[in-house]
Amino acid sequence: MSKSANSRIVLITGVTKGLGEAMTAKFASLGHRVIGCGRQATAIESLRGRYSAPHRFDVVDVSSDADVARWAKSVLSEIGPPDLLLNNAAIINRNAALWDVPVAEFDAVIDVNIKGVTNVIRHFVPSMIEQRCGVIVNFSSGWGRSASSDVAPYCASKWAIEGLTQSMAQELPDGMAAIPLDPGIINTEMLRSCFGPSASRYPDPVQWAEVAVPFLLQISAKDNGEPLSVPI
Ligand SMILES: NC(=O)c1ccc[n+]([C@@H]2O[C@H](COP(=O)([O-])OP(=O)(O)OC[C@H]3O[C@@H](n4cnc5c(N)ncnc54)[C@H](OP(=O)(O)O)[C@@H]3O)[C@@H](O)[C@H]2O)c1
Numbered sequence: 001m002s003k004s005a006n007s008r009i010v011l012i013t014g015v016t017k018g019l020g021e022a023m024t025a026k027f028a029s030l031g032h033r034v035i036g037c038g039r040q041a042t043a044i045e046s047l048r049g050r051y052s053a054p055h056r057f058d059v060v061d062v063s064s065d066a067d068v069a070r071w072a073k074s075v076l077s078e079i080g081p082p083d084l085l086l087n088n089a090a091i092i093n094r095n096a097a098l099w100d101v102p103v104a105e106f107d108a109v110i111d112v113n114i115k116g117v118t119n120v121i122r123h124f125v126p127s128m129i130e131q132r133c134g135v136i137v138n139f140s141s142g143w144g145r146s147a148s149s150d151v152a153p154y155c156a157s158k159w160a161i162e163g164l165t166q167s168m169a170q171e172l173p174d175g176m177a178a179i180p181l182d183p184g185i186i187n188t189e190m191l192r193s194c195f196g197p198s199a200s201r202y203p204d205p206v207q208w209a210e211v212a213v214p215f216l217l218q219i220s221a222k223d224n225g226e227p228l229s230v231p232i
Pocket of ligand 1: 013014015016017018019020021037038039040043060061062063087088089090091112116139140141142182183184185186187188189190191
């Protein structure tokens with residue numbers, strides 16, 4: 001990794017596949033330091049092999065406040081607050097009418113997509129506020145701004161992200177930003193779950209990251225509270 005004054009500490013949740021994995025590769029290639037997490041231990045081990053220190057990858061379930069608290073304590077003492085915090089980790093329900101979604105599946109979507117984002121904010125953002133700088137990007141969706149059949153739990157969680165983020169933006173000191181981000185439509189495991197084979201018509205995560213990472217790097221305090229979309 002090349003070091004420069006412009007190198008940022010980028011914290012990304014959900015780096016084991018999809019957009020998180022592709023963003024990790026792109027940020028690292030540009031000389032930024034990536035701190036990432038996910039639940040799959042073998043995938044985290046593989047990331048450690050591909051991106052050595054000062055990058056850091058941990059097995060963390062963001063839906064566990066205790067897990068996130070331990071992770072944050074360790075990251076903040078070893079590395080310090082992130083400059084860019086990307087709340088990317090999320091899950092989607094299997095396609096079904098709302099009344100057919102099992103209780104445990106509905107709860108899991110809310111636990112990861114809303115409570116997980118809040119757990120990460122709770123344990124990392126106070127350290128960013130102390131420095132009075134930094135950008136928090138909470139991954140929303142087109143389905144955080146529109147609706148569709150068969151994905152009501154996911155839609156509900158992403159509409160929540162829009163409101164949560166815009167409220168939080170009003171709580172931050174000057175010099176910081178929180179924004180909800182619609183990343184676009186990208187051929188990942190999540191998209192294949194809801195779109196089926198037609199997911200292959202969309203860009204792959206590596207192509208997407210070529211545009212998304214520079215876009216993320218230029219978000220600043222002037223964008224605070226603005227719902228943004230990756231221009232793909
Ligand atoms: N793909 C699209 O077209 C699209 C469109 C709109 C919005 N988005 C949003 O973009 C983000 C990334 O989506 P994606 O398509 O890349 O999804 P994906 O391929 O399913 O990847 C999701 C990532 O989140 C991690 N994750 C899930 N639950 C977790 C938990 N409890 N704790 C920690 N990590 C967890 C997964 O890793 P583990 O399984 O290892 O935990 C994985 O690395 C999501 O917020 C999604 O809602 C995607």
